[in-house]
Amino acid sequence: MKTERLDAWTSEGRRVAVWRSAPEDFAPDAPIVVMSPGFARRMRDVGSIALCLVGNGAIVYRFDSIDHIGLSDGDIRNFTLTGMRQSMIAAIELARATENRRGVRLVAMSLANLAAYQVAAEDKDIERIMALSGVVDGHRTITEVTGRDYLSMAREELPAILPVMGHDVDPVPLWTDSRETRCLSYERTIRSLKAISAPVANCVAEGDPWVDVGECTTAYTDGDGGERLVIKLPYSGHDLGRNPVAVMTILERMASLAIGNGPMHDADPQAVLMPTFDAVLEARIAERQQDFSEQRAAKTEGSPAV
Amino acid sequence: MFTQNLAPVSLIDSVVFGDHDWLENSVEWQADLRLELVREAFAHHLASCPQYASFADRKGVTAEHIQTVDDLVRIPQLPTSVFKRQRVLSVPPDEIVMNFTSSGTSGTKSVIHRDGVTLHRLCGMMRSDSPLFGNYLDGMDETNSTIINLGPSRSDSGNVWFSYVMSLLEQMAPMQSYVVGSDLLLKEAVDDVRRSLVEMDKVFVVGPPFLVSDFCQEVIGAGAPLEGGDSLFVFTGGGWKNRESERMDRHEFNKVVGEALSLADPLQIRDVFNQVELNTLLVECEHHRKHVPPWVHAFTRDPVTFEPLPDGEAGVLCFSDATAKSYPCFLVGDDVARVLSGVCDCGRPGVTMELVRRLRGSSHAGCAETIRSTVQAD
Numbered sequence: 143m144k145t146e147r148l149d150a151w152t153s154e155g156r157r158v159a160v161w162r163s164a165p166e167d168f169a170p171d172a173p174i175v176v177m178s179p180g181f182a183r184r185m186r187d188v189g190s191i192a193l194c195l196v197g198n199g200a201i202v203y204r205f206d207s208i209d210h211i212g213l214s215d216g217d218i219r220n221f222t223l224t225g226m227r228q229s230m231i232a233a234i235e236l237a238r239a240t241e242n243r244r245g246v247r248l249v250a251m252s253l254a255n256l257a258a259y260q261v262a263a264e265d266k267d268i269e270r271i272m273a274l275s276g277v278v279d280g281h282r283t284i285t286e287v288t289g290r291d292y293l294s295m296a297r298e299e300l301p302a303i304l305p306v307m308g309h310d311v312d313p314v315p316l317w318t319d320s321r322e323t324r325c326l327s328y329e330r331t332i333r334s335l336k337a338i339s340a341p342v343a344n345c346v347a348e349g350d351p352w353v354d355v356g357e358c359t360t361a362y363t364d365g366d367g368g369e370r371l372v373i374k375l376p377y378s379g380h381d382l383g384r385n386p387v388a389v390m391t392i393l394e395r396m397a398s399l400a401i402g403n404g405p406m407h408d409a410d411p412q413a414v415l416m417p418t419f420d421a422v423l424e425a426r427i428a429e430r431q432q433d434f435s436e437q438r439a440a441k442t443e444g445s446p447a448v
Numbered sequence: 449m450f451t452q453n454l455a456p457v458s459l460i461d462s463v464v465f466g467d468h469d470w471l472e473n474s475v476e477w478q479a480d481l482r483l484e485l486v487r488e489a490f491a492h493h494l495a496s497c498p499q500y501a502s503f504a505d506r507k508g509v510t511a512e513h514i515q516t517v518d519d520l521v522r523i524p525q526l527p528t529s530v531f532k533r534q535r536v537l538s539v540p541p542d543e544i545v546m547n548f549t550s551s552g553t554s555g556t557k558s559v560i561h562r563d564g565v566t567l568h569r570l571c572g573m574m575r576s577d578s579p580l581f582g583n584y585l586d587g588m589d590e591t592n593s594t595i596i597n598l599g600p601s602r603s604d605s606g607n608v609w610f611s612y613v614m615s616l617l618e619q620m621a622p623m624q625s626y627v628v629g630s631d632l633l634l635k636e637a638v639d640d641v642r643r644s645l646v647e648m649d650k651v652f653v654v655g656p657p658f659l660v661s662d663f664c665q666e667v668i669g670a671g672a673p674l675e676g677g678d679s680l681f682v683f684t685g686g687g688w689k690n691r692e693s694e695r696m697d698r699h700e701f702n703k704v705v706g707e708a709l710s711l712a713d714p715l716q717i718r719d720v721f722n723q724v725e726l727n728t729l730l731v732e733c734e735h736h737r738k739h740v741p742p743w744v745h746a747f748t749r750d751p752v753t754f755e756p757l758p759d760g761e762a763g764v765l766c767f768s769d770a771t772a773k774s775y776p777c778f779l780v781g782d783d784v785a786r787v788l789s790g791v792c793d794c795g796r797p798g799v800t801m802e803l804v805r806r807l808r809g810s811s812h813a814g815c816a817e818t819i820r821s822t823v824q825a826d
């Protein structure tokens with residue numbers, strides 16, 4: 143897998159760091175996949191998925207959202223879902239300009255699933271959406287994660303800092319974004335899903351404390367704009383990336399859905415070529431090095447000239 | 449709207465990769481889990497490894513015989529010499545990722561064939577928040593820590609198991625390896641540690657004890673003190689190999705290393721036990737006992753009769769490791785040890801192991817006398 147660093151730009155001129163990974167040789171109609179890690183995860187954390195997709199002929203664009211951890215502009219302190227959505231749009235447009243084709247598939251983790259639905263509701267050239275632990279009710283998930291319903295509070299009641307998954311977040315931008323755009327609401331998800339005619343799938347663990355399988359099933363029934371598929375995983379936890387043996391099983395299924403062309407519920411996981419143990423390990427270590435050296439370069443670039 | 453289900457993850461994977469801390473559970477709870485995990489592994493190898501199945505058949509043991517924790521000792525165990533003579537596999541040959549050998553320089557070596565699942569499980573244990581490491585790696589992460597490996601890099605380690613395992617620690621934090629070809633680049637390693645102590649919160653020096661000893665001599669010889677303080681950690685494994693004559697006892701080793709590297713606390717030095725046939729790391733706690741996770745059944749056997757020995761009695765160390773999928777990891781080992789069940793002096797409940805010494809002699813068949821004299825000399 144060859145990975146190169148590219149920059150995309152949001153409509154407001156902010157830089158989104160993108161990694162483009164492609165096979166050595168690829169078909170002219172190779173699937174183009176734009177992939178977003180979830181909240182508090184970097185693009186290098188989804189390296190094994192990229193490796194698997196590339197190994198099966200796809201061209202994969204990954205990005206770190208703005209106002210988030212990772213290599214893009216801004217800090218996770220100011221995280222908003224709108225920032226994540228704008229980053230996704232920037233990465234999609236970069237992929238289209240680079241590959242000179244319109245059709246793009248989205249692979250989204252966790253909270254990024256909401257951004258994917260909102261983007262696809264307004265972009266008819268999104269060919270399919272595949273999520274892992276994809277959030278459908280952002281408001282409820284954020285309440286579960288933070289332990290309190292901060293989004294329903296009055297602004298003056300908000301704490302100065304909200305610790306979320308090991309990161310300090312200023313709740314005001316998130317709260318304002320949620321009020322102004324309804325981007326975290328379940329109703330917005332249903333509206334988006336109704337507008338998406340492309341196939342949509344979500345792999346959800348039955349023991350996921352933050353995303354409920356039943357909630358996803360209901361959302362897909364209510365938002366029945368096209369083919370909808372829920373894949374239930376008999377695992378616990380939200381961060382499925384931690385268990386590489388589970389990841390291998392999920393990957394096979396995810397890859398078959400993300401790069402296939404027929405109906406998602408007929409996709410054949412057996413047809414997927416799985417990356418080897420060594421390839422996954424080496425890619426993970428190499429991408430950590432790449433991430434660190436890009437961070438160092440960004441620091442040098444940003445520091446005042448001596 | 450379509451709904452599909454994926455196959456469940458096995459119990460062993462949910463324990464190895466999951467985030468529950470078995471050390472928070474009682475000895476009995478761990479024993480029950482061990483029974484379930486090792487019995488499941490036994491059933492797998494009976495069904496998938498014809499050589500092992502016929503061996504178990506000759507011993508007259510089936511999965512049904514393993515009903516209680518006490519029955520685990522009945523699982524037929526292979527002498528390590530079996531892996532020197534034949535290819536023992538519990539998965540189709542095309543699933544094997546690598547064939548590993550021990551690092552010894554003499555005699556025929558064991559060859560252990562590992563598949564991706566078996567290796568993933570080993571890697572799954574090697575994370576800083578795994579109960580396997582107690583709290584030795586607390587606060588370590590890939591952004592604040594670096595590892596100086598007194599061994600070859602993974603790509604240079606070839607099929608040598610110990611080198612490969614140590615190189616896998618790289619998944620926890622960036623690593624530099626200082627054995628190139630047959631040379632240990634001591635000066636470069638020392639310079640790297642000095643540099644890293646300035647830049648990083650935690651610096652780990654990993655390697656066999658004899659190379660750590662060489663590293664310390666290099667530091668002393670350089671004349672410039674190395675201030676390890678509470679930031680430098682030393683993680684040893686693999687024993688003294690062909691430098692057995694230089695072996696220091698643990699107390700002396702800690703003193704020499706602690707002084708040479710100006711460590712704030714000798715507990716920053718820890719040892720790990722592993723061998724090519726075993727798929728799990730047994731990591732030392734604050735009280736120098738190696739804790740045995742619930743997927744490994746460890747006990748000792750009488751060197752002459754091979755009968756299982758009671759808790760705490762020195763004997764031939766035996767293992768049943770449920771994380772090995774590609775080969776039956778039911779072993780009569782090459783060491784003399786004591787195995788204890790209960791609450792360790794460090795406060796953690798479970799099974800612990802204390803090595804007494806390596807067995808002399810190269811195979812178990814016909815070496816009972818050697819084994820016995822080794823044990824009796826203790």
Ligand SMILES: [Zn+2]
Pocket residue numbers: 733734735737739792793794795796800
């Ligand atoms: Zn202990």
